[in-house]
Amino acid sequence: MPDTSLPPGDGRIHASAQLHPTAIVSAGATIGPDCRIGPFSMIGVHAVLEAGVTIGSNVAVEGHTWIGEGVQVSHGASIGLAPQDLKYKNEPTRTVVGARTIVREHATIHRGSVGGHGLTTVGADCLIMVNAHIGHDCTLDHHVILANNVMLGGHVQIADTVFVGGGAALHQFVRIGRQSVIGGMSGVEADVIPFGAVLGNRARLTGLNLIGLRRRGFSRAEIHQLRAVYRLLFRSHGVFQDRLAQAEADHGDHPAVAEILSFIRSDSKRGLCRARRVAPLEEDDAEAQA
Structure with a gap:
């Protein structure tokens, strides 16, 4: 800064x-x-x-x-x-x-x-x-x-290496985590996790910023680990705080994962942007592309 x-x-x-x-x-x-x-x-x-x-x-x-x-x-x-x-x-x-x-x-x-x-x-x-x-x-x-x-x-707070697409509108007090991407014409009302990708009006998480992760040297293994955390936090059932604790127990020693968890636990005025619903086939295709 x-x-x-x-x-x-x-x-x-x-x-x-x-x-x-x-x-x-x-x-x-x-x-x-x-x-x-x-x-x-x-x-x-x-x-x-x-x-x-x-x-x-x-x-x-x-x-x-x-x-x-x-x-x-x-x-x-x-x-x-x-x-x-x-x-x-x-x-x-x-x-x-x-x-x-x-x-x-x-x-x-x-x-x-x-x-x-x-x-x-x-x-x-x-x-x-x-x-x-x-x-x-x-x-x-x-x-x-x-x-x-x-x-x-x-x-609004935007961390390093974030891309915000054309015509997007970010509500006051929203936080955007590092290396995330905001799709064009999106209306963002809640905080976006580091490495996340959001789209829509109102915007929802669609996954991780895979292109950005690859460009910045994340290995295939690291990306798969981040995807596993994403699926646990935003695609699984159960109480969110329990899933957060499970993600820390299973993957908390990974620096990028620790960054996501710290971001989620930080004080927020707008809450957390959650994932949109996807069909199983669509999710499988995204996993294959990682």
């Missing part, structure tokens, strides 16, 4: 920065080396742009906003604007965008609120595609991809 205790900028524009003549950069903004700011963009007084940040045309950066090294922000995007919260009274809440993240056209990232933890954070090496919205107090870890028109309500 980006350092949320970063000091204020020095209020200077580095000599190597390139500012279009029509750009408006407020006195007090910090513009680092080799930054480029395009036509008709506006940079607020408390903004800090680290080295190599590229700001396209018609971009707005407001509030106490820190943009990390090498970030690219495309035409019409806005970062650090006030939260869509009627209780907000212009308190000095913050926005942080991590290094090398790409923010595409017309995406919006709102600053934190006093009703939350006062900070909206986007990690390093993320891709925020066209027209995506990140609401106040959201926390995105590293390598997160939001496809076009994704909508995140306030206080």
